[in-house]
Amino acid sequence: MAERLGVSPSTISRALQNHPSIGKKRTAEVHKLAKKLGYYPNSVASNLRRNRTNLIGVIIPRIDRYFQSSAIAGIEEVASKAGYYVIIFQSNNSYEREKENARMLLSSQADGVIACLAMETDNYDHLAVFKDNNVPLVFFDRVCDEIETHKVIIDDFGAAMKATEHLISIGCKRIAHIAGNQKVAIFRDRLRGYQEALRKHQLEQSEKLIYYTEDLSRMEGEQAVAHFLESDAALDGIFCSNDTSAISAIQTITKQGKKVPEDIAVVGFSNTPTSLIVSPALTTIDDHAFEMGQAAARLLIRQIDEKQETVASETITIRNDLVVRESTMKIQSN
Amino acid sequence: MAERLGVSPSTISRALQNHPSIGKKRTAEVHKLAKKLGYYPNSVASNLRRNRTNLIGVIIPRIDRYFQSSAIAGIEEVASKAGYYVIIFQSNNSYEREKENARMLLSSQADGVIACLAMETDNYDHLAVFKDNNVPLVFFDRVCDEIETHKVIIDDFGAAMKATEHLISIGCKRIAHIAGNQKVAIFRDRLRGYQEALRKHQLEQSEKLIYYTEDLSRMEGEQAVAHFLESDAALDGIFCSNDTSAISAIQTITKQGKKVPEDIAVVGFSNTPTSLIVSPALTTIDDHAFEMGQAAARLLIRQIDEKQETVASETITIRNDLVVRESTMKIQSN
DNA sequence: AACATTTACACAATCGTTTGTTTAAATTCA
DNA sequence: TGAATTTAAACAAACGATTGTGTAAATGTT
Numbered sequence: 001m002a003e004r005l006g007v008s009p010s011t012i013s014r015a016l017q018n019h020p021s022i023g024k025k026r027t028a029e030v031h032k033l034a035k036k037l038g039y040y041p042n043s044v045a046s047n048l049r050r051n052r053t054n055l056i057g058v059i060i061p062r063i064d065r066y067f068q069s070s071a072i073a074g075i076e077e078v079a080s081k082a083g084y085y086v087i088i089f090q091s092n093n094s095y096e097r098e099k100e101n102a103r104m105l106l107s108s109q110a111d112g113v114i115a116c117l118a119m120e121t122d123n124y125d126h127l128a129v130f131k132d133n134n135v136p137l138v139f140f141d142r143v144c145d146e147i148e149t150h151k152v153i154i155d156d157f158g159a160a161m162k163a164t165e166h167l168i169s170i171g172c173k174r175i176a177h178i179a180g181n182q183k184v185a186i187f188r189d190r191l192r193g194y195q196e197a198l199r200k201h202q203l204e205q206s207e208k209l210i211y212y213t214e215d216l217s218r219m220e221g222e223q224a225v226a227h228f229l230e231s232d233a234a235l236d237g238i239f240c241s242n243d244t245s246a247i248s249a250i251q252t253i254t255k256q257g258k259k260v261p262e263d264i265a266v267v268g269f270s271n272t273p274t275s276l277i278v279s280p281a282l283t284t285i286d287d288h289a290f291e292m293g294q295a296a297a298r299l300l301i302r303q304i305d306e307k308q309e310t311v312a313s314e315t316i317t318i319r320n321d322l323v324v325r326e327s328t329m330k331i332q333s334n
Numbered sequence: 335m336a337e338r339l340g341v342s343p344s345t346i347s348r349a350l351q352n353h354p355s356i357g358k359k360r361t362a363e364v365h366k367l368a369k370k371l372g373y374y375p376n377s378v379a380s381n382l383r384r385n386r387t388n389l390i391g392v393i394i395p396r397i398d399r400y401f402q403s404s405a406i407a408g409i410e411e412v413a414s415k416a417g418y419y420v421i422i423f424q425s426n427n428s429y430e431r432e433k434e435n436a437r438m439l440l441s442s443q444a445d446g447v448i449a450c451l452a453m454e455t456d457n458y459d460h461l462a463v464f465k466d467n468n469v470p471l472v473f474f475d476r477v478c479d480e481i482e483t484h485k486v487i488i489d490d491f492g493a494a495m496k497a498t499e500h501l502i503s504i505g506c507k508r509i510a511h512i513a514g515n516q517k518v519a520i521f522r523d524r525l526r527g528y529q530e531a532l533r534k535h536q537l538e539q540s541e542k543l544i545y546y547t548e549d550l551s552r553m554e555g556e557q558a559v560a561h562f563l564e565s566d567a568a569l570d571g572i573f574c575s576n577d578t579s580a581i582s583a584i585q586t587i588t589k590q591g592k593k594v595p596e597d598i599a600v601v602g603f604s605n606t607p608t609s610l611i612v613s614p615a616l617t618t619i620d621d622h623a624f625e626m627g628q629a630a631a632r633l634l635i636r637q638i639d640e641k642q643e644t645v646a647s648e649t650i651t652i653r654n655d656l657v658v659r660e661s662t663m664k665i666q667s668n
Numbered sequence: 669a670a671c672a673t674t675t676a677c678a679c680a681a682t683c684g685t686t687t688g689t690t691t692a693a694a695t696t697c698a
Numbered sequence: 699t700g701a702a703t704t705t706a707a708a709c710a711a712a713c714g715a716t717t718g719t720g721t722a723a724a725t726g727t728t
Contacts, residue, residue, distance in 0.1 A: 007707075007708085008707070008708050008709075009684080009685070009686090010685090010686075010687075010707080010708070010709080010710090011706085011707060011708075012685095013684095013685065013686060013687085014686090014687090014707090017686095020705095021705075021706065021707080022706070022707075023705080023706055023707085026706080026707080038463065038466070038467075040437065040440045040441045040467075041441055041684085041685075042382075042441070042443060042683085042684050042685070043441040043442050043443065043685090044378060044381045044382045044387060044442070044443050044683085044684080044685090045382050045683070045684035045685040045686085045713090046684075046685050046686075047378045047685090047713095048376075048378045048379050048382050048683085048684080048685075048686095048713045048714070048715090049684080049685045049686045049687085049712075049713050050685085050686065050713085051713070053378060062407065063397070063403050063406055063407050063410065064400070064403045064404045064406075064407040064624075066398070066400075069397050069398045069403040070398045072397055072398070072422075073396065073397050073398040073424070076397065076422065076424055080423075080424075085421055085423075085438065085442065086421070086422055087419055087420070087421045087422075088406075088410065088420055088421075088422055089414075089419075090407070090410055090414075103374065104419065106374045107374045107375055107376070107377040108377050108378070108419065109376060109377065109378050129372065132372070133372075133374075247611055251611075251613075273608065274607065274608050274611050277581055277585075277608050277611050277612050278611050278612075278613075279612075279613045290398075341677075341678085342677070342678050342679075343678095343714080343715070343716090344677080344678070344679080344680095344715090344716075344717075345676085345677060345678075346715090347714095347715060347716060347717085348677090348716090348717090351716095355675075355676065355677080356675095356676065356677075357675075357676055357677085360676075360677080375714085375715075376713085376714055376715065377715090378713085378714080378715090379683090379713065379714035379715040379716085380714080380715050380716075381683090381715090382682095382683045382684070382685090382713085382714080382715075382716095383682070383683050383714080383715050383716045383717085384683085384715085384716070385683070669728105670727105670728095671726105671727085671728090672725105672726080672727075672728100673724105673725080673726070673727085674723105674724080674725070674726080675722105675723085675724070675725080676721105676722090676723085676724090677720105677721090677722085677723095678719105678720085678721080678722095679718105679719085679720075679721095680717100680718095680719090680720100681716100681717090681718090681719105682715100682716085682717090682718105683713105683714105683715095683716090684713105685712100685713090686711100686712085686713090687710100687711090687712085688709105688710095688711090688712100689708105689709080689710090689711100690707105690708080690709070690710100691706105691707090691708075691709090692705105692706090692707085692708090693704105693705085693706080693707095694703105694704080694705070694706090695702105695703080695704065695705080696701105696702080696703065696704080697700105697701090697702075697703085698699105698700095698701085698702095
C-alpha cells in the first residue's frame with residue numbers, strides 16, 4: 001500500500017476517489033505518487049469491502065456461434081460503458097455444465113447474470129438460486145417460463161409466420177419446414193408460426209412437410225432436403241429454423257439439379273453473415289443479436305442499480321425483420 | 335457464515351476443503367449443512383486472502399469475429415478444465431481501449447493475461463506492466479516483439495508462401511495479392527510470403543499486383559478486384575490475406591462475368607465457415623484458431639502454476655494447413 | 669497410573685480496501 | 699480573545715475466507 005508517504009490508508013483511498021474531505025493539495029500529491037509508483041487498486045479487496053464486484057456473468061451455450069458472439073458483443077459494449085466487466089461461461093448445451101457454471105458464478109459474487117439456456121436444460125433450480133440470493137437475472141433468446149424474471153426475446157412465432165407468409169406471397173403452395181429441437185421453446189414457436197401461416201392461408205399441412213432435426217446442423221439440412229425430395233412431397237418452398245440448415249438446404253437442392261428459388265424457394269432464420277455469401281443469397285429473418293445483447297445488459301444493469309426491485313419481471317421483445325434476398329425472388333406466377 | 339452450528343469459521347473452511355485435521359464426522363456434517371443452506375463460498379474473500387483469483391484475462395480486438403471467438407472457445411475450454419475463469423475485454427482495435435482494458439485487468443488481479451493486439455497498437459507499455467507486476471502474459475496471433483514473453487502464432491510467412499505456391503502449381507502466372515493492414519506484423523508476413531513465392535518461381539512481381547487494404551473488409555475485396563480488372567494486370571490468380579476479402583473477390587469476379595477458378599483462381603486465409611459456403615468453395619489456409627486458443631491457455635496456466643518463471647519466453651507455432659477447394663481446382667494447362 | 673502422542677478443533681492475524689466516527693488543527697465569528 | 703464552526707486527516711472496524719499456532723481432549727504406550 002501506498003502510505004509510504006506518511007498518511008493513513010483511508011486518506012489514500014479518499015484522495016484517489018477525490019473525496020471532498022481531503023485537501024486538494026494532498027489529493028494531487030497522492031494522485032501523482034500513485035502514477036509514479038504504478039499503483040493499481042486491488043479491486044478484489046475493494047469488492048470485498050463494498051460487497052460489489054461490477055461483474056456481469058454470462059452463461060451461453062457456445063461462444064463460437066455467430067448469434068451468441070454477437071449478443072455478447074452487445075452485452076460487452078453496454079456493460080463496459082457502464083463500468084462492468086463481463087465474465088463468460090459456456091454450457092456447451094450441457095445441463096451439467098450449466099449447473100456448474102451457475103455455481104461458480106454464484107461464488108464469484110457477480111452483480112448480475114445474463115443467461116441463454118442450454119438445449120438440454122429442463123430443470124431450472126440452478127438458476128432460480130440467483131433470484132433467491134437477490135442476484136438480478138436476465139434471460140435472452142432461450143428463456144424459461146418457470147422463473148419469473150427479466151427476459152429479452154424476439155417474437156419467434158410472429159417472425160416464423162412472417163417468413164412463411166412471405167413464401168406464400170411469392171406463390172409457394174407446398175411449403176415444408178426444417179424444424180429445430182422441439183425441446184427448445186423458440187423452435188417450437190417457429191414451428192407454430194409456420195403452421196399458423198399455412199392454416200391462415202388454407203394451405204395443406206402435413207407431417208410429411210416437417211423435418212425434425214436435433215440441432216439444425218449442415219448435415220441435418222442436407223438430410224432434410226434428401227428426405228423431402230425422396231418423398232412425394234413435391235414442395236416448392238422451405239422455411240428453415242436457422243440459416244445453417246437453410247444454406248445447406250440450398251446447396252443440396254442445387255446439387256440435386258433443382259433451382260432455388262424457381263423450383264424451391266428457401267427462407268432461413270437469423271441473418272448470419274453467411275446468408276449473404278451463399279448463392280443464391282438467402283432470404284432470412286434478422287433477429288438482431290447484437291441489439292438483444294445490448295437490451296439484456298441494459299435491463300440487467302438497471303436491475304442492479306435499483307436497490308429494491310420494483311418490477312418483478314419485464315420482458316422485452318426485440319424487433320425482427322424479414323430480409324428478402326435472391327433465394328425467394330422468383331417471378332410471380334399468378 | 336455458516337458457523338451457526340457452534341464451530342469456528344476455520345473449522346468450516348477446513349471441513350469444506352476436506353482438510354485431514356478435521357474429523358470425518360464433522361466434515362460430513364458441515365458438508366451437509368452447506369448443501370442444506372445453499373452455501374456458496376465467497377470467492378472474493380477467498381481470493382483476497384489467497385492472493386489468487388483463478389481469473390484469466392483476455393484482451394482481443396472483437397469477439398464477434400470468427401477467428402477470435404474460436405480462439406476464445408479454445409481458451410475457455412482449457413481454462414475451465416483447469417479451474418480458471420475467463421474474463422473478456424474487447425479493444426475494438428483501439429489503442430486507447432486496449433490501454434483501458436489493461437488497467438482494469440491489472441486492478442482485477444487476474445492471475446494471467448492472454449492478448450491479441452489491436453490494429454492501432456504500436457506502443458506496448460500498457461502490456462509490459464503485466465510483466466513488471468509478475469503477471470504472466472501470453473500473446474497470440476497478433477503478437478509484438480518488443481515484449482519478451484510467451485507467444486502462440488502461426489507461420490504466416492510460410493503459410494502465405496504455401497498458398498501462393500499452390501496457385502503457381504495449378505498454373506497461375508500472374509498472381510495478385512490483397513494485402514492486409516501493413517501496420518500489423520501478420521499481414522506484413524503474409525505479403526512477404528507471397529513475394530518470396532513469386533521470387534522463388536521467377537514470376538513477375540509488381541506493385542500493380544498488390545492491393546493494400548485497411549481491414550480486409552468485403553468492400554475492400556470488391557474494390558481490389560475492380561482495381562485489378564481495370565488495370566492491365568491480366569491476372570490469373572489472387573492470394574487474399576483473409577477469407578472475407580477472398581469471398582468478396584470471388585463474388586465480384588463472378589459478377590464481372592469471369593470464372594473462378596478458370597479465369598482467376600482465388601485463395602483465402604483462415605478457413606472460416608464461410609469458405610465452405612461460397613460458390614465455388616474457397617481454397618484457404620486453416621489457421622486452427624481453436625487450437626491457438628488452447629495452446630495459449632495451456633501455456634499461460636503453466637506459467638501461473640510455476641511459482642518461478644524458469645523460461646523467460648516461449649513461442650509456440652501452431653501448424654497450418656492448406657485446404658484445397660473448388661476456387662483453385664482448375665484443369666492443369668501445361 | 670503417568671506420560672507421550674495424536675486428533676480435532678478454536679484463536680487470532682491477515683489479505684487491501686472502504687467508511688463511520690473521532691480528533692486535531694485551522695478558520696470564522698462575535 | 700475565546701467560543702463556534704469548518705476543514706483535513708487519523709483511527710478503527712469491518713468485508714469473509716484462509717492458515718499458522720495454540721490447546722484441550724482422546725488415544726496410545728510402558
